Amino acid sequence: MDAExxxxxGFNIHCHKNMxxxxxxxxxxxxxxxxxxxxxxxxxxxxxxxCQSHHVSFSFVITEGGYVHENGNYTQEQTLILSLFDVxxxxxxxxxxxxxxxxxxxxxxxxxxxxxxxxxxxDLKLK
Numbered sequence: 001m002d003a004e005x006x007x008x009x010g011f012n013i014h015c016h017k018n019m020x021x022x023x024x025x026x027x028x029x030x031x032x033x034x035x036x037x038x039x040x041x042x043x044x045x046x047x048x049x050x051c052q053s054h055h056v057s058f059s060f061v062i063t064e065g066g067y068v069h070e071n072g073n074y075t076q077e078q079t080l081i082l083s084l085f086d087v088x089x090x091x092x093x094x095x096x097x098x099x100x101x102x103x104x105x106x107x108x109x110x111x112x113x114x115x116x117x118x119x120x121x122x123d124l125k126l127k
Contacts, residue, residue: 029077
């Protein structure tokens with residue numbers, strides 16, 4: 001749907017901007033046992049606490065993935081993917097280090113990319 005269609009429906013494109021999206025990928029299997037040691041909800045609650053303590057907005061998904069360990073062993077596991085927008089690189093790195101330690105991981109993967117963001121505002125007046 002193009003911008004003109006949004007305007008006709010009562011939606012207004014409030015803002016366009018470019019920003020950095022940082023994603024932190026954290027496997028949920030323990031680095032020593034290669035098993036998920038806790039319920040997924042516990043990991044999610046820890047991640048939420050870490051983000052709140054760093055005062056950042058975030059979103060996340062849980063997905064399935066595979067990982068090749070430094071010793072060559074392969075494991076399949078659930079993976080938490082944390083998305084951060086326009087967060088200072090040092091803060092994103094601190095969050096990644098916290099999650100790596102708290103989730104007992106060998107490593108976590110951090111990616112950075114530029115994204116174009118449009119914020120859509122609902123201008124419909126409901127009576």
